[in-house]
Amino acid sequence: MLQPNVLIVDDEPEFLETVAERLANRGFSVDTAQNGAVALEKIGSQIFDAIVLDLMMPEIDGMETLKRALKKKPDLQIILLTGHATLQTGIEAIKLGALDFMEKPADIDALAAKINEGRDRRVEMDEQVRETAVREALKKYGW
Numbered sequence: 001m002l003q004p005n006v007l008i009v010d011d012e013p014e015f016l017e018t019v020a021e022r023l024a025n026r027g028f029s030v031d032t033a034q035n036g037a038v039a040l041e042k043i044g045s046q047i048f049d050a051i052v053l054d055l056m057m058p059e060i061d062g063m064e065t066l067k068r069a070l071k072k073k074p075d076l077q078i079i080l081l082t083g084h085a086t087l088q089t090g091i092e093a094i095k096l097g098a099l100d101f102m103e104k105p106a107d108i109d110a111l112a113a114k115i116n117e118g119r120d121r122r123v124e125m126d127e128q129v130r131e132t133a134v135r136e137a138l139k140k141y142g143w
Contacts, residue, residue: 003027004049004119009039009065010081011057015104019052022108028115036060036068043069043076050099050118052111055082055089063093070097075125077118081106 006028010016013034020030031046033039037060039053051069055062062080069076080093083104090101099118102111 003029004115005029005031005047006115007031007033007039007042007046007048007051009033009036009051009057009062010054011035012054015054019106019108019111023112023115026108026112028112036062036065039065040068040072044072048076049122050077050079050115052079052081052115055080055093056084063089063096066093066096066098075122077122079111079114079118081111 003026006023008016008020008023008030009032010019011034016032016034020032024030031042031048033042035057039051040060042048043051053062053065057065060068062082066078066080069078074097076097077099078097080090080098080101081104082089082101093101099121100114102114
């Protein structure tokens with residue numbers, strides 16, 4: 001199975017570069033964005049199996065980016081990362097549709113496992129959509 005295509009979004013260039021490099025070294029296909037606006041543009045034009053999103057960013061923060069991204073593509077698998085974690089924020093992120101909420105600095109193996117989980121969930125969701133379409137076609141044509 002192909003490694004996941006992942007978008008890393010963080011306003012700290014050094015952190016962004018380090019995480020992207022470490023995931024690429026594990027065979028992941030990695031794209032990056034330094035803010036929520038760029039991330040939303042990329043989400044609108046590309047397919048990602050998972051998105052790793054910093055919570056605290058200027059202009060459009062991680063929670064707002066999460067909301068807008070899921071409005072565009074509800075099947076996105078988004079993992080929020082933050083150095084300023086609170087239980088309340090984590091619960092809110094999950095309720096909004098985030099796959100998970102992790103603290104910085106995230107263990108790269110745990111992050112990679114979570115990205116793989118996101119890819120697997122996305123594949124499962126795609127299969128369910130296709131299965132539903134086939135069932136509907138079979139009903140429509142009486143097969």
